[in-house]
Amino acid sequence: MTAVRCIDLCKTYRQGDQDIKALDHLSIDIEKGEFVCLMSPSGGGKTTLLNAIGGLDIPDSGEVWIADERIDQMSKGQLADLRLANIGFVFQAYNLIPVLSAQENVEFVMQVQGVPAAKRRDKSYAILEEVGLKGLETRRPAEMSGGQQQRVAVARAIVSRPELVLADEPTANLDSKTSAELMKLFTELNEHHNTTFIIATHDQRVQAYAKRLVRMLDGRIVGDAEQHAA
Amino acid sequence: MNIVLRLAWRNLWRHSRRTWLTIGAMVFSNVLLVFMISLQFGMYGLMIDNTLKVFSGHMQVQAPGYKDDQKMRQVVPDVQPLAAHLRSELASDTIAARGWAFGLASSAERSYGIGIYGVEPDFEPQVSNIPGLIEEGRYLDDTNATEIVIGTMLARNLRIGIGDELTLLGSGVDGSFAAAVVNVVGIFGSGVKEIDRNIAQMPLGAFQDIFYMNGAGHQVVLLAPDLGQADILQARVETALSDDSDLVVHGWDELQPGLKQAIQADMSSAFFMYGILVILVAFSVLNTQLMSVLERTHEFGIVMSLGLKPGRLGRLVMLETAMMGFIGMILGALAGALFTTWFTVNGFTYPGMEEMVANFNLPGRVYPRATLVSSFAGPLVVFLFTLAAAVYPALRLHRLHPVEAMRTT
Ligand SMILES: Nc1ncnc2c1ncn2[C@@H]1O[C@H](COP(=O)(O)OP(=O)(O)OP(=O)(O)O)[C@@H](O)[C@H]1O
Ligand SMILES: [Mg+2]
Numbered sequence: 001m002t003a004v005r006c007i008d009l010c011k012t013y014r015q016g017d018q019d020i021k022a023l024d025h026l027s028i029d030i031e032k033g034e035f036v037c038l039m040s041p042s043g044g045g046k047t048t049l050l051n052a053i054g055g056l057d058i059p060d061s062g063e064v065w066i067a068d069e070r071i072d073q074m075s076k077g078q079l080a081d082l083r084l085a086n087i088g089f090v091f092q093a094y095n096l097i098p099v100l101s102a103q104e105n106v107e108f109v110m111q112v113q114g115v116p117a118a119k120r121r122d123k124s125y126a127i128l129e130e131v132g133l134k135g136l137e138t139r140r141p142a143e144m145s146g147g148q149q150q151r152v153a154v155a156r157a158i159v160s161r162p163e164l165v166l167a168d169e170p171t172a173n174l175d176s177k178t179s180a181e182l183m184k185l186f187t188e189l190n191e192h193h194n195t196t197f198i199i200a201t202h203d204q205r206v207q208a209y210a211k212r213l214v215r216m217l218d219g220r221i222v223g224d225a226e227q228h229a230a
Numbered sequence: 231m232n233i234v235l236r237l238a239w240r241n242l243w244r245h246s247r248r249t250w251l252t253i254g255a256m257v258f259s260n261v262l263l264v265f266m267i268s269l270q271f272g273m274y275g276l277m278i279d280n281t282l283k284v285f286s287g288h289m290q291v292q293a294p295g296y297k298d299d300q301k302m303r304q305v306v307p308d309v310q311p312l313a314a315h316l317r318s319e320l321a322s323d324t325i326a327a328r329g330w331a332f333g334l335a336s337s338a339e340r341s342y343g344i345g346i347y348g349v350e351p352d353f354e355p356q357v358s359n360i361p362g363l364i365e366e367g368r369y370l371d372d373t374n375a376t377e378i379v380i381g382t383m384l385a386r387n388l389r390i391g392i393g394d395e396l397t398l399l400g401s402g403v404d405g406s407f408a409a410a411v412v413n414v415v416g417i418f419g420s421g422v423k424e425i426d427r428n429i430a431q432m433p434l435g436a437f438q439d440i441f442y443m444n445g446a447g448h449q450v451v452l453l454a455p456d457l458g459q460a461d462i463l464q465a466r467v468e469t470a471l472s473d474d475s476d477l478v479v480h481g482w483d484e485l486q487p488g489l490k491q492a493i494q495a496d497m498s499s500a501f502f503m504y505g506i507l508v509i510l511v512a513f514s515v516l517n518t519q520l521m522s523v524l525e526r527t528h529e530f531g532i533v534m535s536l537g538l539k540p541g542r543l544g545r546l547v548m549l550e551t552a553m554m555g556f557i558g559m560i561l562g563a564l565a566g567a568l569f570t571t572w573f574t575v576n577g578f579t580y581p582g583m584e585e586m587v588a589n590f591n592l593p594g595r596v597y598p599r600a601t602l603v604s605s606f607a608g609p610l611v612v613f614l615f616t617l618a619a620a621v622y623p624a625l626r627l628h629r630l631h632p633v634e635a636m637r638t639t
Binding site for chain 1: 232233234236237240241244528529532533534535536537538539540541542631632633636
């Protein structure tokens with residue numbers, strides 16, 4: 001089953017008097033349960049592609065399909081529902097809600113989804129322990145290191161077991177030990193729950209975990225290879 | 231606690247000084263509103279009480295048409311038995327029968343046209359404050375005595391005093407010529423020129439004899455325990471009147487239309503001012519919430535990426551505003567009520583007020599009335615306008631684009 005299908009995506013940004021093709025007739029198919037690494041030099045279009053797949057940004061042309069739904073023509077509200085129900089995001093910069101504690105940040109999405117309070121609590125505590133933040137549940141983002149914040153963001157993205165996780169530089173602020181743990185967690189989720197992962201990264205350590213490596217340059221795919229994970 | 235409530239509450243105290251300043255503006259205007267409205271209603275209460283307790287009462291039973299034409303022959307037949315019936319039926323003694331006639335009052339030296347009330351000496355003091363304003367002599371006591379009490383200015387104009395005789399000329403109920411000589415037994419001073427110059431009272435029995443009333447009168451005056459109960463009393467009076475009588479009951483607002491108009495005119499100018507005050511507060515809230523929404527653009531981008539719809543974010547902003555407005559409302563109403571209560575006990579006056587209120591026969595010190603309504607009406611309106619002011623910042627969130635929002639820091 002196809003989890004993500006992009007057909008002939010184009011996205012052009014104007015910078016000054018110059019047109020920048022962030023996505024240039026890009027097509028890609030990703031099957032359910034794949035563990036994909038997107039790689040490119042900076043500015044290659046990784047974030048733009050993830051945003052298009054997640055329905056955060058609408059491409060200028062082309063089609064985006066999630067499972068068997070075409071999303072590039074959906075309304076904002078439909079896209080929000082889609083994200084809430086099916087997609088977990090981890091962003092390039094850790095993006096937590098500053099007035100909420102780690103545990104409350106993790107609970108937030110479940111709250112919006114309407115998960116009952118007791119269940120939310122159990123799940124959020126469990127997932128924080130899984131990402132190695134046991135004991136830090138009540139800390140606010142400002143009271144945590146960059147790596148800890150990023151782990152909270154990851155916990156928030158995966159806590160409700162989404163079908164698809166889009167991660168943009170998830171390990172950018174983590175030390176090797178923590179990033180290895182995080183990748184193990186991703187791998188486990190991928191293997192046990194058949195969650196599809198698309199991870200944009202420069203990080204060699206992350207690439208080692210990927211089962212499929214997609215290389216991008218100037219908005220195009222320049223390499224696409226299966227590999228045996230480490 | 232619900233996480234959205236928690237989020238709203240914490241967001242509120244992110245910039246606690248700014249929040250307090252906005253709440254401060256609400257509290258200030260609420261205190262002002264509570265005080266002004268209480269003062270206003272205290273003033274109206276005084277105006278109404280003092281005016282109505284001179285002659286009109288809270289309501290009157292009259293013959294149909296009498297209120298507008300005031301013809302001698304538009305009578306209430308058997309007016310004293312009717313008053314007595316109402317007194318026992320309604321278990322109240324603030325009910326009195328009256329007759330009214332126009333006549334020429336002459337002393338040895340001069341003559342003036344005056345209004346003559348025939349009153350029940352036993353009951354008139356219950357419905358009017360004129361009997362309590364006797365400055366010289368005494369008030370009437372015998373319903374058949376040919377006595378009269380007159381105002382201070384009339385006494386001066388006629389150059390007569392206690393014990394002097396006064397000749398009354400007028401026409402009786404049937405149009406026949408009426409004349410009598412009566413004894414001046416008392417002189418009252420109300421402080422209101424028109425009353426002290428033009429009004430006299432005499433016992434109803436004697437009045438009926440002189441003007442050939444044949445037991446009739448022109449009005450039964452009723453006073454409710456307070457103005458708030460006047461409507462209920464009026465309904466009871468209407469049922470107490472026998473079905474076959476064609477008498478009508480007029481409320482104070484019909485009897486004193488000028489008073490009601492004065493109050494309404496004063497109210498509309500006052501409420502115009504309050505409106506401006508409320509709008510100023512609303513703008514300060516608009517400013518605060520707009521700022522607080524703008525500076526959270528990045529954060530809103532995140533939660534939208536997570537799948538939160540702009541509508542829910544809008545509700546979050548509304549909730550924050552509602553919390554802030556609620557604090558402002560409660561603090562403002564409490565502070566306003568406390569502040570007003572102080573003046574309720576001690577009275578309120580300002581230079582020049584005495585001259586101003588003298589027109590309405592009022593004392594120079596007003597006691598504002600802090601009621602539940604006067605304490606919460608203003609703050610509630612401020613609260614509603616506060617909410618209304620947050621609608622625009624909340625709606626702006628619909629234009630937010632998650633990716634662009636996340637790019638702003
Ligand atoms: N909002 C924008 N306005 C203008 N140009 C943009 C915008 N977003 C992206 N771009 C441009 O589009 C191109 C692709 O950007 P994108 O963020 O997708 O790259 P990336 O591969 O994620 O880079 P990085 O590794 O640095 O995160 C870049 O040249 C970038 O400058
Ligand atoms: Mg990027």
